[in-house]
Each structure stands twice: as C-alpha cells, then as structure tokens.
Amino acid sequence: MERTAVGPPDGVIVQAVLSGDVEQYAVLVRRYQDRYARYATRMLGSVDAAEDAVQDALVRAYDQLARCRDPDNFAGWFFLILRNRCFAERRRDQRFAALDGVPDVPAEENTEASLERAERGKGIERALQDLTPEQREVFVLKHMEELSYEEIAGRVGTTVAALKMRMHRAYDRLRELLEEMR
C-alpha cells in the first residue's frame, strides 16, 4: 500500500540532506510522519507512544542517513528503523496496557449495533497487545495495512511460510483471549 509522493524522489532529497541542506529533511518528515502512524499505534497500543516512536525513528534515520544504501527506497529503510524501535519498546515493557489509541465511536454512530461492534473492536485491540510483537506485527500489516504475505515478507525479511505460521498462531491466541474477556 505504497503511496505516491508528490515532489522530488526520496533519493534526490536524501542526497541534498547529505550535501548539507538539512532543511530538506523536513520534506521526508512530512512525507512519512503519518504513513506508518497506524502501524506504530497498533504495535504500541497508544497514539502517544507511537508518535514518540516515529519521532525517534525519524531523528535516528537522519543521524544514519549516510548509511541508507538505497536512498530511493528511504520509505522501506525508515520502516525498518521504526519497526526495530517498536519491537524494542514492546520488549522493554511487556506490561504495557494503555489503550488511548482506541478511539471512541463518534456520537452519531452510537447505535446499539455500532456500540457492540466498537466494544468488540476494543476487545481486539486489547487482545492484540497480548500477542508477541512478531504475531502482532504480521496481524497489523495484513489485516490493517492490507499487505499481502509476499509484501510483508519482503518488508520484514522473512518467508511467507514463517509469516503464515505466525499469523495462524495469532488467530488462535486472539480467539482464546477474546473468550477470556467475555
């Protein structure tokens, strides 16, 4: 689900920044600060934590920009930095349980059915936080970012078979967790 950037290609901007035009980095920040917002939020369970992670990842990407071996694929490289940041945070604090990333249903949608659906959605969000980071990631990328297994494998550097095994365990674990919440 790559979006087309408007303006110069990433590789041109990366070269400009490396040549000393630091302000050009703002173009990359604007281009990517929200692209992975949903991914980071679902991985960390909180919009605030996700925003901190994206900020750190963008600064880290700047610091290591000269090591970006394919500047035209800055997005993929930046995703890996953000991914590592999310995984590190999850492993650092397994007790994480904040759910301010689960928005309330807007008032006009507060029918009984939509409320029930929203409750179920919050239950899934809570259950997602109890998966391993690897299980949660494949679930988020496939069912929220709507990537194929092949796309996910290319992005995170593993095989489709490994991803499927991870995902199928995630399905079972989610079912179990949702049963426990009832």
Added chain:
Amino acid sequence: MSREFHPLVKQLLDGERTLYSLPPELQAEAQEAVRLLGAMDRRDVTFSSGLEARVMQEVRQHSTARRVRANTDPVLWRWLTAPSVPPWVVGAVSAASVIALILVRPGPTNDPEAIAQATAVAPESVFVKFILFAPAAKQVTLAGTFNRWEPGTTPLVRVSDEGVWTVTLGLPVGQHQYAFVVDGQRWVVDPAAPTVDDGFGRKNSVVSVSLEQGRVM
C-alpha cells in the same frame, strides 16, 4: 474444547478461501472469525501537528553538533607516523579477515609537535589505531559516526604483505560507532570490539574513548 480455529477457517481469514466454500459444520466458527476481523478499527491515525517541528529541532541540533565536530577534526586527524605507537593486537582472528582496534592517547608519540597541537586544540582527544586483517582486499576504508558514515573519506593503508591494513585517527572523548568497508561494498564489524544493533538489522562496532588512565577502549 479447543480454541484453535480450524485450518480451513484460517485460510478464510487469510483471504485464500470464501465463506461459502466451507462445509456447513464450520459455518458458525467461520462467521465468528469473520466478525473478529470485521470489528477491527482500520481508521487512519494522525499525529499532532507539532511532530515535524520537534523532529526538525532535533535534527538541527544534531547537525550543529556534527559541524562543530567536523571543524575540530582536521587537527585531531593528524596521523601518528612515529613508530612509538604500540602495535597491540586486541583480538585474534580465526580464518577470516578482520582484526582489532587499538588505541593510544597522544602521549606515547615521539613527536612533541603532534602532542602539542592535539592537546592544545582538543585536550580530550585520543589517538585510535584501527587494524584490519584482510589479505584479499584491494581497498579498505573506515566509516563511522566520526565521519558521517561516509566510507570514502577514511582509507586504511596496507602495511604488510600479509594483508594488515591500518589507520590512526584522533577521536574526541566519547563513544563512537564504526564499521570497516572492504572493497567499497562489504561492511564488516570489528570482532575484537563490542557491537550494537544499528537499528535496522545489522551491527556496528563501538569504541569508547576516554582519557582515564591514559587510554581506554
């Protein structure tokens, strides 16, 4: 009762099968699974409007720090050619290509001018000797936080027929990450130095420079 989804239901969730292709006895389980996915919130998340400003503020600070370091470096980067730099080998190498990293503070050199310049301009600097054993290499360079990871700026010199490459740099006190770059392509960590995760799946070597007891790695 098992709480695992039936394999066919998992295929349904993976998008590899339709609901109607499942046998009647799995329909209830399949509908439960579909409801699970259907309840997920897929709405976009947007961060606060101040994120860009915060990132750029940090980036500018890091950029300024880099410029200050770069302006200081020319003196620090003076080569120590005096043979009094001790040739220690910190790590042994198995069959492979890389050795060690060593260092010394400015003191051991016989060149008083080098000491005077280095200590006068940046008394917190320490000379660090990087050694790589790479017999088959045609070119070796060093990239690290001290040269903005630019692999073309800090070449090592082949000092023996056996394939030992070295370079000595004056580095400010502090922690520095680095890697060797062999023949412009292969990034190699130093097996004799600690490593850290570089944030995207590879390792960087680390050297910590301080003036405590004259030399510290």
